[in-house]
Amino acid sequence: MMNDEQVLKIFEGCGALLSGHFLLTSGKHSPRFLQAALVLQYPAKAAELAAALAEQFASEPVDLVVGPAVGGIVLAHEVARALGVRACYSEKEGDSMVLRRGFVVPAAARILVVEDVVTTGGSVRKTVDHLRGRGADVVGVGILVDRSGGKAQFDVPFHALARLDIETYAPSDCPLCADGVPLIEPDARRGG
Numbered sequence: 001m002m003n004d005e006q007v008l009k010i011f012e013g014c015g016a017l018l019s020g021h022f023l024l025t026s027g028k029h030s031p032r033f034l035q036a037a038l039v040l041q042y043p044a045k046a047a048e049l050a051a052a053l054a055e056q057f058a059s060e061p062v063d064l065v066v067g068p069a070v071g072g073i074v075l076a077h078e079v080a081r082a083l084g085v086r087a088c089y090s091e092k093e094g095d096s097m098v099l100r101r102g103f104v105v106p107a108a109a110r111i112l113v114v115e116d117v118v119t120t121g122g123s124v125r126k127t128v129d130h131l132r133g134r135g136a137d138v139v140g141v142g143i144l145v146d147r148s149g150g151k152a153q154f155d156v157p158f159h160a161l162a163r164l165d166i167e168t169y170a171p172s173d174c175p176l177c178a179d180g181v182p183l184i185e186p187d188a189r190r191g192g
Contacts, residue, residue, distance in 0.1 A: 050078030
């Protein structure tokens with residue numbers, strides 16, 4: 001089983017633990033950002049992390065792994081591979097996260113929801129709500145890195161490979177804004 005230090009070392013080794021002034025999906029600001037895509041672009045790293053996450057749910061029968069787009073797509077695929085089951089992903093539709101593209105969820109399917117990084121857990125909760133609305137049995141939530149400081153809570157078994165406390169600020173209370181540090185939308189950054 002991987003520990004926090006091993007997981008974060010993988011992120012650091014891939015240049016995926018960034019420092020600056022970042023706008024998070026939640027709308028909050030942070031001086032550090034985990035760009036999991038920089039890790040998951042390496043199939044061997046993605047497989048290693050996914051296998052460690054799948055191991056957390058090995059005793060739970062799972063029929064399907066679902067990840068919220070975009071961060072959960074590759075991870076869902078790799079965790080599903082490790083568990084020997086099917087994978088699909090949910091997408092934003094209005095204020096919801098829904099399955100589209102013809103993905104079928106059999107009645108009472110036992111589903112594991114996975115995500116790369118959570119700050120508030122909003123996308124995961126919206127995915128869980130949608131799946132339950134389709135008659136699925138959500139058996140757990142697996143996260144690579146929980147950066148919520150313990151605030152992300154789910155009503156199913158929840159496992160994170162690593163927990164990292166990173167400050168977040170409401171835009172009105174952000175000391176980086178007050179200091180004039182330029183705000184970066186990390187998902188909009190272009191590679192060189």
